């Protein structure tokens with residue numbers, strides 16, 4: 258593991274009801290894009306979404322997988338970033354030819370962001386959806402927290418083909434016991450911290466050492482920075498899941514593919530791994546003893 262990146266850090270303001278997370282992705286981010294030839298505007302947007310998915314996985318309590326799915330009718334049709342509670346990360350984007358000069362949310366045209374948390378072991382599935390109305394990926398995520406979690410949250414995100422990074426701040430409730438004066442003070446502090454955070458440049462987010470960055474932004478405040486936890490690229494594709502997708506295509510469709518190509522190959526969009534099924538494998542999918550696999554779309 259590189260000493261430079263692929264780490265998620267949590268931090269606290271000692272005297273303010275504000276907490277934060279900071280992430281930098283190096284190898285994990287490069288692994289997600291190495292088999293794709295994304296235009297720069299698409300990879301920048303995907304990098305920001307992937308950094309955000311790690312920040313959210315760090316801040317929200319769940320055991321399973323968190324997905325950020327941006328869908329639109331523009332040149333960028335789909336962007337999916339997924340991070341598990343163990344910080345296993347993957348992501349993919351689907352796009353057509355891009356209009357010149359467009360970036361961020363404008364690439365999607367109209368669309369929506371769905372935040373989904375799938376709990377392990379048959380737990381509950383949670384989904385919140387917000388329309389894509391703002392310009393930056395960060396704005397949409399802030400809107401999501403405002404609407405769905407009622408938790409004031411700020412995101413600062415940046416990505417290049419070599420690294421993705423993000424900073425997230427969340428206001429912590431001071432509870433029923435807080436007096437009006439304390440509440441007003443907390444409001445002021447939250448505003449002040451938000452303004453300071455907004456001064457961060459993409460270059461600083463990507464390059465400045467963490468402690469130095471926090472000191473530069475919030476030098477007047479005492480901050481406790483916790484030890485980082487590793488983030489890594491890992492795909493959850495499997496032969497069983499691919500078999501499920503093939504079963505949903507039907508025997509006839511697969512037989513014609515077999516006739517054309519000799520075998521059926523499904524390449525994972527996330528990790529580029531090829532799953533091959535020959536005529537015997539395909540017959541097995543539809544034999545009376547074959548267990549039905551639920552189709553899962555983006556597996």
Ligand SMILES: [Zn+2]
Nearest residue numbers: 492494525528
């Ligand atoms: Zn895969």
